[in-house]
Amino acid sequence: MYEAMATVIGNVVTQPVKRDLTNGEQVVTFRMASNSRRLDPATGEWVDSGTLYLTISCWRRLVAGVDASIRRGDPIIVYGQLRSHEYRTKDGVERRDLEMRASALGPDLSRCTAQPIRRTEAGRSFGPGNLGRNTCDRSSAEDRARVDGEALGEGASPMPAVPARITESASADA
Template structure:
């Protein structure tokens, strides 16, 4: 099924700890649910009214997935920037001769995930860059000699 992609930014709280997925130790992914409960001021009542909670399924890949899994826990306030994508599928009918059923779903493919600093503080630990390979280190002095001579 052809899908759509819409850039969005959401805020909310994690509904559970991030669920981490990895195939053979290679490409990693993490899935989280982000809850947002809108509040509006009702002028007639002169009070704030809470609306029903809206849940968003969020998925992240690679280094972002690793960082989300290592850093965030249930209840943490987050800001997510990414693309809302069509994740719909067709399920075969459970009745013989019945029509297949279109299940409409979306998920948010995260490009960025951060702690919402309006609601929490954080201590930053930067990712370490991988060390150069042995053959890359051997090339560095030769390259430096060429540029200085």
Template sequence: MAFESNFVTFIGNLTDDPDLRFTQGGAAVASLRVASNRRWTGKDGQQQEETTFLNVNCWRELAENAAESLHKGDRVLVIGRLRVRSYENKDNQTVWVTEIEADEIAPSLRWARASVSRTSGGSSGGGTNNDFAPPPPSDDDVPF
């Protein structure tokens, strides 16, 4: 197996509740939008701020758990792979999108508390190598 180097960790707040949908094949997919603010002091001594918005996609059990557990405004940590894709919009213009295909999503405990409850049917990881989620369905099965 080749070394996977396309990993990113992104921390921010959800801009909306997760949007849970299902593909025609029955696979759950959730879309999340995460905003992260960066603040700094400029050369002139004035406070500056920049906000980065990223779309996050997660699949199967992770999608269902995220949709049930997370809400607008929640601070989250997302670990996954950056994905760049393009599509044609209504005006036949090519639109490029950078997003994260999530392997892990967790609530941030910096300014909040969370309780954990296991779901049935999930893998406990005992004896198998489940470090990475299986790849998402083919593009033919994506509901957007």
């Protein structure tokens, strides 16, 4: 079996649908479109030069996040494994569909903004107005995190401000 990994940038063109499978797993599927654009040197304007349509399937840990976050029309970036799916329609016509089994998916922040809400192991959410530790699934770094020498816990205080970046004009020896 081949494994062609790719990243595709585009828009969600159908409302994502979450399904429960007979084996107990869940899957979210939707279609996305990625438009290819090029600059026409004669006119100096951007011209559409084709659209790639993909069926995106999200499994396991992606299901909850995609189901709660992604809607039709959203600009997204998807990384995953490309697969060609061949089938026969009810009319007997053979078709081929390109599917991506997503490994990672998120909003395209060059075309929108997003406010992440981290999931916790207990099912609670910590939004931008709440102080809480990052408890995204299987984060071993958080177990070792320290704030002012103390373990990061439920009553943790905010981390100190990040120092200003060194500008290019500043000396590298400083």
